[in-house]
Amino acid sequence: MASSGEQQHGGGHHAGMWVFPVAERVTAEVTGRTFAFPSGYKLALGVAGILTVLGVIGFIIKLTSSGFGSPGPWGYYAGIFSFIFMATGAAPLVAVAFRFTKSHWRRPLSRVSELFALVGVVNVILFIPLMLALPPILNPAAQGTELEVRRTLWFEVPIGAPHWWDFLGLVGLAVCSLAILWLSAMPDMAQARSSATGFRRALYGLLAGSWYGSKRQWIHQKAGLAMLGAFYFMLLVFVQFVFITEYAMSMVPGWKDSVLPPMYTVMSFQTALSLILVIMFVMRRWGGYAEYIGVSPFWSASKILLGLTLLWTYHLFAFFITYWYGRLEFEQNIIRYLFTEPYLVLFLGNFLFSFVTPFLLLIWNPLRKSDWGPTLAGCFALLGAFLFNIRTFTAAFNTGDHYEFALSRVPAAVLPDFGDILIILGGLGLAALVYLLAAKLIPNMSIWEVKEGAKYQKMDTLMKADYLVLAKPE
């Protein structure tokens, strides 16, 4: 428990900004909360479970009614997969990145972010139907002509491309993020195994069996986290690049957009950070973690979120102006198709929620210095990302002839059917269900990092005013 004095929390305009957990109590309190099952949590679990079941029903409806003969019916499935992958795939990176920059404020959010490793396994499973829905690179109807292949990253069509390479990438991401989670949670599980009971005791004993907290082990753990983090970052960027190119760009004839993969990656960072802010807000307000999560992580993350919001818009503008100014007919058709005609409403919603609202909220200082301000901006950003993915993938999967050299007409928009709606709900439900279960399996706050942070910060006086003092040991 944190000490309750005003001085400890920062006085004056610093009030509530920082929290000062007592290192000796962190393990017992965090594990106690992890093992508890409050009614609100049970309700969330139930809702997520019901949504998952609906999703399975939707999938069966889609499979029986459409099959995998053509990609069109799977556009919404691809959209919801991409949204989940975008948010949850990049989520473990949040811990990695801010650990790398040695930001103290990251400590309470590290585990929140790393727990998404378990959702990575869901991503792998959800990806399998997409492998079946993607049309082959070789055009079966036009061998020996100019249109014998559709545009693709895999120029000479190596064995298994693109399906199996994408699949391997996703598996690699899942394995790597699980390794990060395991390595990061090992000290916590070693501490918690004495107080855990039942299957958790066995699990912690198994996963943290050899951890004694020697200096050598700490050095290895930190080096391992750094190396795995760097590898995960590179692999994620690569997989995102392949996925957005292969499952969106190459499906639209003539869409050659070198800024799309960076834009997708930037948006994934924005979405992941937003998701983590929302979870932290829930934990702080209703999860009993107010003594561990101050306003400071929201304040610091909000600046990053603002930067990412601007960066996404900049990439979008770089694409738009190049195509718009070029005045090439097929490029104009692509703009009309994806932005200004059939999917205009989705695009406007995407732009409003991914840029306008987060930007207007986050440039306001008092709002950034609250816990709800950045969270609200994050909610909007999540909604914007959802619309982006639905728009992009539904449009890409429904362009008609994917082997054309350029888009010569503007196809109509495709609205979701009943199965699509169930699939969307189910996808979200499944991701939430797995995360909720993961949060009860492993301590959902990085105990060792919080304890470490408690030693490196204090309030002190400088020229008659109180300030936070942060130690930088390395």
Place this chain on the structure above:
Amino acid sequence: MQEGRTLSTREINRDLLRSILESPRWFWPVVTVLGIILLVAAIAIGIMVNRGLGVTGLNRPVAWGFFITNFVFWIGISHAGVMLSAILRLAKAEWRRPATRAAEVLTLFSLMTAMIMPIVHTGRPWRILYWVFPYDFARGIWPNIRTPLVWDPSAILTYLTSSTLFVIIALIPDFAVLRDHTTGVAHRVYTLLAMGWEGNARQWKLQITAGVLLSALILPVFVSVHSIVSWDFGMAVAVKTWHSTVFAPYFVVGAVHSGVSAVAFVLILLRWCYGWQDYIRHEHIDALGRLLIVVATGWFYFLIMELLFGMYGREADELAVRGLQFTQWPYNAWFIVFVVTTYFIPVILWLSRAWRRNLWIMSIACISVNIGMWLERFLIIVPGLVNKQVFSFTWADYAPSPFEIIIVGATFALVTMLMLLFSRVFPLVPLYDVKEGDILKTEVKVGRRTVPATFRED
């Protein structure tokens, strides 16, 4: 972090004003040599103006060569100022303090130098006036406001204005210190420049607020400048390899890469020249090195996007330019040198902490980056133009003439000379920033260890 000793105000004033109050023995000989180089370049420009662009290697269809390459290069260098100063100031990175002023000043001088290049490139510099003041409406000599070639000067001039303001605002407290340490004419000039600065709480508050506001406002300008420079190329659908959506971020990241490398090198030079070992410390160069690993890797990612998507379309004329870049002499050799010097050599050197703290190695890495980044611009501009297109009735390869080489070489002398002259009249390391950093330093006891710590400003 936080190496080096804490210095008294008197020591800081004495050390950092040394470049102004004393004249090192090497100073005027170096300035003279640089001046001679500039004189030679001025003569070359004079001959070129007199005889026309025929003395250069420019021809049809390669109308843009060394001068435009150099223009893009110096615009790129100018990005360091804002990158280091504004972003690190907003992020409250402690290690920024000694680096900000040199970065900002480098921005100013590289921008000025960059602006000279298109003027020289016209061959008839006075014709710029036609563009500024369209004197003859009947002949239709109006600037086309829909072209990036018009957006360019607008963005650059905005950037120059805001950067100048940025530097001046940050200089005011230091002007006051100079006012108090000088006599005679110098004293009167610094008094004027200090604008009545007394260092009271209200003045500090205003100065800090202005700095933060300018930092935030200048960032979009900084991004817009190189984006628009990239669109000079990206908007041209006729020249293959130029019409690429990734150009704007690719150019901006590249500019930051070359600019921050240039600042790191300038800081190392300042440390050597003026003996500022207590201010520009290994930890600062180390931090720049770490930042550069991230920037370089980001840049490399954009390079891969640019190259891959160039080939992704499988368009014959685009593949022909790529073939020129990758396989034909001398562009293939330059391409290898470009990639190796811009990414592989420096990043390998920066990965080692010991090498990041070795000033010789850091200098080599930073120079290597800038050699590569110059080549990058050359390889974007020239092969696209050299490639014969459908309706080209005449075409030729491009080789720079001695005139171009002299003029381009002299721009490096110009920036160096301007930096040196600036250091004679204004401090290149901000005094007040360094003093503030020292005040905020403290320590925290963790177990039996005393760990360096900092008072947070918010």
